[in-house]
Amino acid sequence: MAHEGASLLRDGVLMLGFALAFVLLFRRFGLGATLGYLVAGAVVGPQVLGLVGGADQMIGIAELGIVMLLFVVGLELDPARLWRMKNAIFGLGLAQVVACGLAVTAVIYLAASYPLAAALALGLPLGLSSTAQVLPMLQSSGRLRTPFGERAFAILLFQDLSIIPLITIVAAMSADQGGEAGVPGWQLALLTLVAIAGLIAAGRFFLRPLFRLIGNLNEREMFVVASLFTVLASAFVMELLGLSTALGAFIAGVMLASTPYRHELEADIEPFRSILLGLFFLAVGMMLDLGAIAENPVFVIAMAAALIVVKTLIILGIGLAVGMAWRAALALGLLLSQGGEFGFVLFSQAQDGGLISAEAASLFGAIVTLSMATTPFLMMAASRFRQPARASAEREAPHGDGASALIIGFGRFGQGVAQMLQAAGVRLTLIDSDVDQIDVAGEFGAKVYYGDGTRMDLLRQAGAAEATVIAFCIDKDQLSAEMLHGIKEAFPQAGLYVRVYDRRTVIKLRGAPVDYMARELIESAVGMGREALGGLGLSLQEIERAEDIFRSRDAARLSAQLVEGDLHAEKERFMPGVGTEQ
Numbered sequence: 001m002a003h004e005g006a007s008l009l010r011d012g013v014l015m016l017g018f019a020l021a022f023v024l025l026f027r028r029f030g031l032g033a034t035l036g037y038l039v040a041g042a043v044v045g046p047q048v049l050g051l052v053g054g055a056d057q058m059i060g061i062a063e064l065g066i067v068m069l070l071f072v073v074g075l076e077l078d079p080a081r082l083w084r085m086k087n088a089i090f091g092l093g094l095a096q097v098v099a100c101g102l103a104v105t106a107v108i109y110l111a112a113s114y115p116l117a118a119a120l121a122l123g124l125p126l127g128l129s130s131t132a133q134v135l136p137m138l139q140s141s142g143r144l145r146t147p148f149g150e151r152a153f154a155i156l157l158f159q160d161l162s163i164i165p166l167i168t169i170v171a172a173m174s175a176d177q178g179g180e181a182g183v184p185g186w187q188l189a190l191l192t193l194v195a196i197a198g199l200i201a202a203g204r205f206f207l208r209p210l211f212r213l214i215g216n217l218n219e220r221e222m223f224v225v226a227s228l229f230t231v232l233a234s235a236f237v238m239e240l241l242g243l244s245t246a247l248g249a250f251i252a253g254v255m256l257a258s259t260p261y262r263h264e265l266e267a268d269i270e271p272f273r274s275i276l277l278g279l280f281f282l283a284v285g286m287m288l289d290l291g292a293i294a295e296n297p298v299f300v301i302a303m304a305a306a307l308i309v310v311k312t313l314i315i316l317g318i319g320l321a322v323g324m325a326w327r328a329a330l331a332l333g334l335l336l337s338q339g340g341e342f343g344f345v346l347f348s349q350a351q352d353g354g355l356i357s358a359e360a361a362s363l364f365g366a367i368v369t370l371s372m373a374t375t376p377f378l379m380m381a382a383s384r385f386r387q388p389a390r391a392s393a394e395r396e397a398p399h400g401d402g403a404s405a406l407i408i409g410f411g412r413f414g415q416g417v418a419q420m421l422q423a424a425g426v427r428l429t430l431i432d433s434d435v436d437q438i439d440v441a442g443e444f445g446a447k448v449y450y451g452d453g454t455r456m457d458l459l460r461q462a463g464a465a466e467a468t469v470i471a472f473c474i475d476k477d478q479l480s481a482e483m484l485h486g487i488k489e490a491f492p493q494a495g496l497y498v499r500v501y502d503r504r505t506v507i508k509l510r511g512a513p514v515d516y517m518a519r520e521l522i523e524s525a526v527g528m529g530r531e532a533l534g535g536l537g538l539s540l541q542e543i544e545r546a547e548d549i550f551r552s553r554d555a556a557r558l559s560a561q562l563v564e565g566d567l568h569a570e571k572e573r574f575m576p577g578v579g580t581e582q
Helices: 001-027 032-046 053-060 064-075 079-084 084-112 116-124 132-139 146-178 185-217 220-240 245-255 262-287 290-295 298-320 324-333 342-352 357-383 412-423 435-443 456-461 482-489 501-506 522-535 540-564
Strands: 406-407 429-434 446-451 469-472 495-500 518-519
Touching: 001 032, 001 262, 032 132, 032 146, 032 262, 032 357, 064 220, 064 245, 064 262, 079 245, 084 116, 084 298, 116 146, 116 342, 116 357, 116 522, 132 146, 132 262, 132 357, 146 245, 146 324, 146 342, 146 446, 185 220, 185 245, 220 245, 220 469, 262 357, 290 357, 298 357, 324 357, 342 357, 406 412, 412 429, 412 469, 412 495, 429 435, 435 446, 435 495, 456 482, 469 482, 469 540, 482 522, 501 518, 518 522, 522 540
Parallel strands: 406 429, 406 469, 429 446, 469 495, 495 518
Antiparallel strands: none
């Protein structure tokens, strides 16, 4: 037993050490963490150095990373938004899965002379993409909630749903060849609907009261326990029913998306999700059969290239058919062109059912892994395609021009700040990373430079060393206290002004050298409250007194929350009747 424990620790040290080295190296060259994990797994695994084995067992645990990823994505999508996306999910998603699956099947059938059933068992899974690889890329780039990101997510979500009918198809074909008959497809579909309805009911009548109780107890550790319980329980129920564990976690996340605990849940799950996703790609790299590639290098490389080209062209065509610009449609095709992690599951089932040999499963597993390894390079190419050549001059990188203020982010909030400063005659440099937003701003005569305004080198290039004000007007949760400390150290003469989403973000940034933080909705809420009180017939003196009371209570609560680092501090000061916070 002691020997087994030491062996487990040794394997953990080796895997994490190699992962750390390769991810840092690949990040340094802009190739992304995913490719670093894949290469680290291949090097440390049995095919190269042979230092660590047991990839099959590890990938079963590491797949929890995919489950947690879908839970976090579900937290970003409340039911109303998901309903709004239904046409994209069942329109784009269905078209992509069917068209890509059948096209890749045809390529395999014609190129490799497999029987039709075997070609279908290999081709249909290859029509799916890697949720575990694509979603983190969309999240890290801040594009998940954009129209482009929503279309990509809609396709990925339908792919997860399609696992059920694909399993049914593979089981039916296996049965035709003498295997055991699987559950009828209509029963599996009905079971899926019942399971989803059960998860929705559990979320409404059990999970929400549970988190409300934990919130009242103000126990931080219990939030972590309850978060992990929610993810694992939803995945376990779906696994018992033979359904997609990731889909179960996604439904649980959606049910909690509109609750006040969304940010807390996301923060609790994030560390586990990141570690397990890294282990997943390590395991995929370890399972890469370099022997199969060495025996058939031309076939593996050609088939991986054919997979990428076929899926890219089909998704490009689908994107154009629904009215996407060709550049965005091409970028979507490149983003989703790789094979996915569910391919390993379906290949294994096809092998167990006698549809394909172990050699074929290993060979096409290598093709999936190779296609996943190309994704970071393809996305580097796609980033160039997404910027129209006609606007290259308008999207030049920022450069120092003596501006007194840098405005980072030119959305609705940033436009208001910029117009205020411009009205006073202040010279500005405007920076945004959204090419569509830059185009729209250009139509109104605003000169907005393209770039990531959180990068130190870009700030220096934009003239931050001479600026008196740097205003971060970007949305979402892109800033950290460490980042702001670094910016202040680099540009000590500049005052830092930051837009924050809510008081949770204020707590996250506590201690940062910020001159002013503006919570997004607080002032507009005060303005509307003043007008509402006027509509109720209160005098100006009474309105101002009410505003003073609110602001003093809010300031006292926020001060206590910053000191304790706890959102529930001074909760007795919270004004009765208000359901959410600004």
